[in-house]
Amino acid sequence: MVTLLNTIDTGHEDMIHGAEVDYYGLRLATCSSDNSVKIFDIKNGSQTLVADLKGHGGPVWQVAWAHPKYGNILASCSYDRKVIIWKESGDWVKLYEYGNHDSSVNSVAWAPADYGLILACGSSDGSISILTCNVEFGTWDSKKISNAHTIGCNAVSWCPSTVPEPGFDQKTIRSGNIKRIASGGCDNCVKIWKEDQDRWVEESRLEAHSDWVRDVAWAPSIGLPRSQIASCSQDRRVIIWNSEDLTTWTPLILHTFDDVVWNVSWSLTGNILAVSGGDNKVSLWKENNENQWTCISDDSNASSGASEQRAL
Amino acid sequence: MxxxxxxxxxxxxxxxxxxxxxxxxxxxxxxxxxxxxxxxxxxxxxxxxxxxxxxxxxxxxxxEFIFEEPILRCLIAEANGVYLAVQDLKRQGTQSDYVKISRTYRSIIRACLEKLEEEISNEEISEEVKIRFQNYITIFYSIECVWHLCEILYIDTAPSNIVVPQLLEWTRFHFPSYERIATELLLYEREANTSEDYWPTVKGLILQGQIEVARAILQLHSLSETTAFKMAEQILKTMPVYNVYGGLSIQKFRSQWHYWLTDTELKLSAGILSSEPELEEIVKLITGNQYSWNQQIKQSTCWYEFLSGYLFYTEPACKYFELGSFANLWINRWANEMGFTGSGFLKQLDRVILSVMENDMNQVLHSIQKIGDNQWFVTHLTDLLYHCGQLQVMGEQKKNIAFSLRDALLYEFGSALMSRDSLWMMGVDYLEQCSEGAAAMELLLTKVPVENERQALKVIEVAKQRGLSSVEREICRVQATRSMANERYGNALEWAIRSKDAGAVTAITDFFLTNYSKTGEMLCPDVLGNIGGKMFISPRLVFLVKYFDFHQFYKRREFIEAAKLLVNLLNSKITPEYFWPSLLIDSIPLLESKDPKMPSKETFVILQHLEMELTPLIERSKKQMEKAGDKQPHILKDYRMENIDEIVKLIRLACARNLARAIVIENTFIS
Incomplete structure (x- = not known):
């Protein structure tokens, strides 16, 4: 069933914290505790190092590719409190540097491309910054949600731009202009932020986790009149939040794992959720027609000794 | 489950x-x-x-995705055509339409199996490929077998649901060896019984219910003129065969059958065939003798090989709803004779076939999802059964969930195809038929890796046919950005216009204009000359196109027209700040012309713009630079500080001189 397509030796000197493939799956960006960001061409199963970007003065936690309609643009965030936006124009160059956080920046996420070139950044100082590029003039504007999560914000994820707006004919009207962000933090909460004129306001506060929330992921919209957010926490649980009107959210505990859960990731059409955590396993979950979630696959690292990967 | x-x-x-x-x-x-x-x-x-x-x-x-293999890709593509034909019938087709479609699907599978076998017999292929192909053969052979059974039980149903004749045919198709040897034997004519295959073949044919062929081969036996053979022939010939079209009611048939059976058993016990033990065995089989059948079971390769033959001799009027219990009885007997215990002796295909016979649709669909064909079979079978009204699947609340099941399968299969580079176009056909498909299609179409313009146009065409204009716009926008990066500016402009993204158009137009003021060269004149009405997407583009027109007039030495257009542009209020110097410089040659091209009124306009727009702009920039302590030699992006004052001076002078000439001429003309 599952096969190993390729193994990419990143050549980083220390742990990597993020590995993102670009929009078309042709390039891979990685970031590491060795303070560098690397970009690889991964076409046709081969790997070629295209760029080794040095600009951060601390471990780089996350990288994110912008939509290709804005060109080849990559954002990175680091322990050095900086967010750097890189652009390929011939060579890779620093396009913009944002330094208005008081602590490590943990997460960066680009808004749906329809909204423009907009980046959300979540930091350990508890705030979330939203950076907007004026593409015409190449200038950047920033807004800040201060004290979004006490002690710190760990993850940010944007609401897709094509969620059917509640109360309207779902086929025609889209939420279009109302931007939303989900964030998870050290106050054990998942929060939903909504842009209201030129401010960002808290729309919902989702409380069900009993420990720090490590990751949030807003599911891609496939035209259904519902929204889903997956969140995972140090309380070892993954919760799927469902809403039909974007205001009331019902939690559904997907599973309580044996160990802390660090990351959740939705597949392209939102039908499979990948969950990974401290138990050294990646498991895949799928929702059936009766809205029940079942584990369809496990993907664990070898307990050493084995010389090759095995399909069990 | x-x-x-x-x-x-x-x-x-x-x-x-x-x-x-x-x-x-x-x-x-x-x-x-x-x-x-x-x-x-x-x-x-x-x-x-x-x-x-x-x-x-x-x-x-x-x-793992098996359809990247060219032979299987062929299968998936051909099946896609059939699938589309099913959709075209819109559930209005007749039974024979659907039977025909089902057979077409099967013939596609058959062709694929033959191709795979041909490849395997090829000496040159590697062992690894051989194993892979062998695996595909196993997969698609199972599919063919189950599909055929589903076809006869669900689609090509006989009147009053009689199943035995079709089951016999199904068995013959999947266990063709006896029939094949029989054909060879028929060619031998009289010496047929010298072949060591003779009796096993006759028996095999009897076990498959092929009495006619068996009789023909018995005729070829060198002793066929003896009494024993003649008696056997008589028994075989007179055996009543149930025929739903035969006009006999089932009761009448049964009494006929019993009469024949009693008669035959009497003959057997009288030992009339004892001289020919093989013949005696055969006749015992057709009377459904338990011991003889049990002996044969041991020769079978799988549990269902002799089931239909047995039913033919013992339950010829068996209906579909009874088949499940007969199958279970048979399977127990089979396991018993083979010495199997527990439940592990059935292979996956064995179990699926049992489920089909038990009419347990939920289990059938559940099992065939795991056949290893990336759900090709379950998707197409479900779709076909749904279309011919034969899909009855009960969900939790005892509701028929046929529609939602088909929907979900099409969605999964379509999405899977769409995320594979080369099969995305087919994926569209599946997503199109399911209720949530449009949104997924929109999402996935923009993700199709587009490496060149030809591919982009292909995706755009598909998106356009489905009315997904947002996809079209997005792809155009990406192409515009890429063309810019590749320094194909005219191309970039065209893509941006097509994307209807005014911001992008403006940005690219700015590039054209600044490039012009820097180098004095107009990029891609052929593109600019053909923009026409599409320029209204962005005021900046309107300006560029009009400015380009001005150049054209100038080139063709239509100075009066050029002058008019230039003044229009000056008055237009859409001139970008950085372009003022360029635009005003362009007026110099027209102003300096010996015979005036600019009337006095227009000359005033130029002067006015010079004083009201450019001069304050220069002042402002200078101040800003002083304030910032900036020692840049450039102003307004591309003009050197010392040049700009010179330019202003030149324009003023040109205006003054032209004004003098113009006023003289104009006044002369009036008087």
Missing amino acids: EEDPVITFTINDELCRRAGLTAKWINGHQLSVAAYNPITSTTKDRVSDFAGQNEVNIFHLTT
Whole structure:
């Protein structure tokens, strides 16, 4: 069933914290505790190092590719409190540097491309910054949600731009202009932020986790009149939040794992959720027609000794 | 229903083992896995405990996808055509339409199997490929077998649901060896019984209910004129065969059958065939003698090989709803004779066939999802059964969930195809038929890796046909950005216009204009000359196109027209700030012309713009630069400080001189 397509030796000197493939799956960006960001061409199963970007003065936690309609643009965030936006124009160059956080920046996420070139950044100082590029003039504007999560914000994820707006004919009207962000933090909460004129306001506060929330992921919209957010926490649980009107959210505990859960990731059409955590396993979950979630696959690292990967 | 086992895949990586791991979806079918260590608020800015000890790897995992193999791609493409034909019938087709479609699907599978077998027999292919192809053969042979059974039981149903005649045909098709040898034997004529295959073949034919062929071969026996053979022939000939079209009611048939049976058994016990034990065995089989059948069971290769033959001799009027219990009785008997115990002796295909016979649709669909064909079979079969009204699947609340099941399968299959580079176009056909397909299509179409313009146009065409204008716009926008990066500016402008993104058009137009004021060269004149009405998407583009027109007039020496247009542009209020110097410089040659091209009124306009727009602009920029302590030699992007004053002076002078000439001429003319 599952096969190993390729193994990419990143050549980083220390742990990597993020590995993102670009929009078309042709390039891979990685970031590491060795303070560098690397970009690889991964076409046709081969790997070629295209760029080794040095600009951060601390471990780089996350990288994110912008939509290709804005060109080849990559954002990175680091322990050095900086967010750097890189652009390929011939060579890779620093396009913009944002330094208005008081602590490590943990997460960066680009808004749906329809909204423009907009980046959300979540930091350990508890705030979330939203950076907007004026593409015409190449200038950047920033807004800040201060004290979004006490002690710190760990993850940010944007609401897709094509969620059917509640109360309207779902086929025609889209939420279009109302931007939303989900964030998870050290106050054990998942929060939903909504842009209201030129401010960002808290729309919902989702409380069900009993420990720090490590990751949030807003599911891609496939035209259904519902929204889903997956969140995972140090309380070892993954919760799927469902809403039909974007205001009331019902939690559904997907599973309580044996160990802390660090990351959740939705597949392209939102039908499979990948969950990974401290138990050294990646498991895949799928929702059936009766809205029940079942584990369809496990993907664990070898307990050493084995010389090759095995399909069990 | 048994719990499905969770599939586990193991990655061997030392760093992952020590640190932990994380996973992220790349696209529809790829998962990226890497070693991971979480960051916390107390994580220090120093090298981690894992630094420099192990290779730092990223693993890309994918689910196996068999349709990248050219032979199978052929199958999927041909089947796609049939699938589209099913949709065209809109559930209005007749039974014979659907039977025909089902057979077409099967013939596609058959052709594929033959091709695979041909490949395997090829000496040149590697062992690895051979094994892979053998595996495909197993998969598609199972599909063919189950499909055929489903076809006769669900689609090509006989009147009053009699199943035995079709089951016989199904068995013959899937166990063709007896028939094949029989054909050879018929060619031998009289010496047929010298072949060691003779009796096994006759018996095999009887076991498959092929009495006519068996009789023909018995005729070829050198002793066929003896009494024993003649008696046997008589018995075989007179055996009543149930025929739903025969006009006999089932009761009448039964009494006829019993009469024949009693008669035959009497003959057997009288020992009239004892001189020919093989013949006697055959006649015992057709009377349904338990012992003889049990002896034969031991020769069978799988449980259902002789089931239909047995039913033919013992329950010829068996109906579909009874088939399940007969099948179960038979399977127990079979297992008993073979010495199997427990439940593990049935292979996957065996179980699926039993489920079909039991008419347990839920189980059938559940099992065939795991056949290893990326759900090709379950999707197409479900779709076909749904279309001919034969899909009855009960959900939790005893509701028929046929529609939603088909929907979900089409969705999954379509999405899977769409996330594969080369099959996305087919994927569209499946997504189109399911209720949530449009949104998924929109999402997936923009993700089709577009490497060149031809591919982009292909995706755009598909999007256009489906009315997905947002997809079209997005792809155009990406193409515009790429063309800019590749310095194909005219192309970029055209894509941007097509994307209807005014911002992008403006940005590219700015590039054209600044490039002109820097170099004095107009980029891509052929593109600019053909923009026409599309220029109204952006005022900046309107300006560019009009400015380009001005150049054209000038080139053709239509100075009066050029002058008019230039003044219009000056008055237009859409001149970008940075372009004022350029635009005003352009007026100099017209102003300096010996015979005036600019009337006095227009000359005033130029002067006015010079004083009201350009001069204040220059002043403002100078001040700004002083304030910022900036010692740049450039102003307004591209003009050198010392030049700009010179330019202003030149324009003023040109205006004055032209004004003098113009006023003289104008006044002369009036008087």
